[in-house]
Amino acid sequence: MSNGSPTELFNGLGSDIPNQPPHSTPVSSGSGAVDSRTPPNTVQAACLACRAKHLKCDGKNPCGRCQTSDSGECVYVASRRGYKGPRRNAAPNPNKRHASDSESPPSAGGDSCPMLLGATVSSAAPPSLPTFNPGLVLPESPATPYTPSGINSLQLYRTPYLNGTNGALVEANSRPQTVPERCIDAFYYYFYPGHPAVLPKEQLLKTAKDGKIDHLLAAMRWVGSLYIDAGPARATFFEEAMRLSYSRDVPKDGYLVQAMVIILIGLDGSCQQEKAREILSDVERIAIEIGLYTRAFATNHGGAIPRLEESWRRTWWDLFVVDGMVAGVHRQTNFLLFDIVADVGLPCEEHEYTSGMIPRPMFLEDFDDQLFSGIDREFSSFAYRIASIRNLGRMMRLPNSGFPNEENVNRIESLLSNWRMHLPPSKRDCLNKDCQLDEMMFQAHMINHACSIILHQPLSQLDSSPAREVTACAPHRAVQSGDRFNLHTKHIITAACEISKMVTYNVPITSHTHFFTCVLTLSSIVHLSKWALEYFIHDEDDLRQQIRLNIGALNKLSGVWKAANNASGQVKGVAQEIYRAKRAQQSNPSFWVGFTQEEIISSMAADEGIMSEIDTMLTSSAP
Known part of the structure; x- marks a missing residue:
């Protein structure tokens, strides 16, 4: 077994990683189930259906018992004592059609927006899976599992991110949800509003049918599991997310950037800050290598799908904000991406992204020139969040190792005060026009206040x-x-x-x-x-x-x-x-x-x- 780091795996090393066996089951777009990853011609674990009934499983896909019973779902995960799999006959209709991006109805007004996290550059080697590096410490489960209400058979959605219900109480399915499904829902309910870069749920699961974004779904399942009592499946989800994201065969694209950002945020919050910074260093390198920071990337890789193009713009800016947040709060990194000359379009409002009614993007030069151009423009909350983290970057570039003189402090304070004074009336607090919390403005104001403390505290x-x-x-x-x-x-x-x-x-x-x-x-x-x-x-x-x-x-x-x-x-x-x-x-x-x-x-x-x-x-x- 190779001891190569994830960076080596990216470069084609670590060739001992087992390939996906013939009987591996791709993640279902409806269930979000975990792929089985056992070597061919070996039965190392029973499928979840057989395990739940304590029956012998032949390891095939589908196994003999599921095939005989005409079960619609035969899923394998690593053996974990006490884990209960999904009920038999619980598979959704794989042929269910989803509305296309162009057919999505407009959202009913504003909805809550997201909030960013931390990332930055590190010279250390990236982390490895426990399989390749036994020294890797897996993030611990909370001492008392955080079990939110309403994430089971009934879903109370704060926003239309999940299924366009605009906060209605919805019966998810007539069958009980599997643990992977609950984790995906928890991701969208709790994590996604603060990190709204991936596609909304319906379109993402439609994209997942070809199995090309398994690494992204695995990352989403792991972070979602932190919010619910997922049992031993949590460790399995983490291993799967790391292995797939650092597989030598994974394409270096926007989906990989999204997966790695999600993982590093989860690791940072789980007190694995050094490992999070190492992954951040990798994902920054990949984002720059593929040109994610360029205006053309969204057009060239968006397939003429407006919502996908918007997702790529959000992916860059989300990574940018995460880099700044890690640098600002931990003071261990230097906000590398601040020095990249990016011309990516600014993200739109959250309700526009959710509905698929994506306007023509504006750019940083439009934002910076708004006071002098004479053109009255309305910018999104996400744009003000970006402007807030840019002020943090300017502050971090001050000389004297963070202990600036009065003149430099006054210069940065002018930027912070101007940001607050020139907010339009709709952005001066953290509520949108429907009096719901605007997560993007929440984070923008939060960053501004944090900058003020970091700037003035030394003096x-x-x-x-x-x-x-x-x-x-x-x-x-x-x-x-x-x-x-x-x-x-x-x-x-x-x-x-x-x-x-x-x-x-x-x-x-x-x-x-x-x-x-x-x-x-x-x-x-x-x-x-x-x-x-x-x-x-x-x-x-x-x-x-x-x-x-x-x-x-x-x-x-x-x-x-x-x-x-x-x-x-x-x-x-x-x-x-x-x-x-x-x-x-x-x-x-x-x-x-x-x-x-x-x-x-x-x-x-x-x-x-x-x-x-x-x-x-x-x-x-x-x-």
Whole structure:
């Protein structure tokens, strides 16, 4: 067996990878089932139908029992004790026809939009499958599996991404769903709104019939499994996604870029950050090699299908934003794609993409010239998200290793302020015209606030040492305390408060990108540093509420993402330390000189209240 890395597999090495056996079953466009990958002439596992009934299976495809019973589905996966396969006679009609792109009806108005993640360049060798590298650590399952309601026989879709129902409650099928199907649905329900590059579900499954995008479906199944209780199938899905994506036979195309971006996002959220960066390095190389950053790519590879052309444009820009997010929150990479001169068209609005009514794309030069051209244009939320991450790239190109002088800081602050001031009325908050959350604008605002903290924190006068243990996303940055709050300190406090307000939108926290975890952590560091001040804070009760919001949001995200679990534990731990230090200070009568008895009682009671909540959170999350 080869020990070659995935990069070697891309280059045609690692020839010991087993080829697909004659009886392998391609992923069904209706079921999203996993391919079996056992060597020919060997029976290493029973099919799911036989295994569910504890019957002997002959390993053929279909096997003898399924053929005798006229079962419509005979699927093999790696042997996992306790796994229950799909019921017999559960196959959908493989000849079911889907509406073509041109026949798709217009969507009923706006719908929620996506939000991006992190990626960047690394010089290290890419990760390998456990089969080829036993040292690879598989992402762990959450301590408590996050099991969303409504992802089984009934589907409550937030958006028309899945089947054009515009949020209606729909009976998915008369039969129970298989685990792979549930994972695909979870992908579209939770993950896709934040990363809307792949084709909408109906068209994607239609494309999947020829078996050429098995690697993409495998990546989608694995990430979808992180949101539900998928059991031992989760590890199988990950192995399948890695093996297919790094197969020597996989075409280097837009679908491969989509699959690898999905995998690296899942790995990053599962605390496999180094491996995620290595995959990012590979996918950036592939995207540049195939010319994904050029205007012509969408036309040349879109088959005159407007929605597919739009998908390729979104694939480039999604990768671009992911690269910037990884660089910004982890501060371990340098946002390589920022320096690529790309002329890809800007993505359209989400409801236009979903409906298939794709307008003629606009470009970055149109966006940059909008104030001076005299032409009134309406740009998409996705475009404002791109503009926001470009400001992060400009900030990262400042000299002095991230500790810029006042002149450079003022220059970048002008970009951040201009981005906010020149937003059209429909983009000034995170709600669309139907008062639903606009995920693209959510992320755009989130990036803007995070940039403000990263830019101003080095020159602020808010001592960061109390939060030095909060390192889940990035290393601690020492900031010395000053005699008074300067302008930079006010900037980071304002941005931290705005980030906390973003928690209050009435949508599942887990539907946001997992990089919201790191932005919440940035906000929490500012809040905790301010709370640790020795003197009385006039807005201390508001500050406590913001700390509560951040910890509660991190707690929710912990159900899916291990990175959020780490950040949550660190923030709670620091909050406890600050509380104990404040209690020690308060035991000195001189601390309360100048305060009324009412202020003293109120402050102590509020501190007791937040610590009681934090203690409860720590107890409930303990293994």
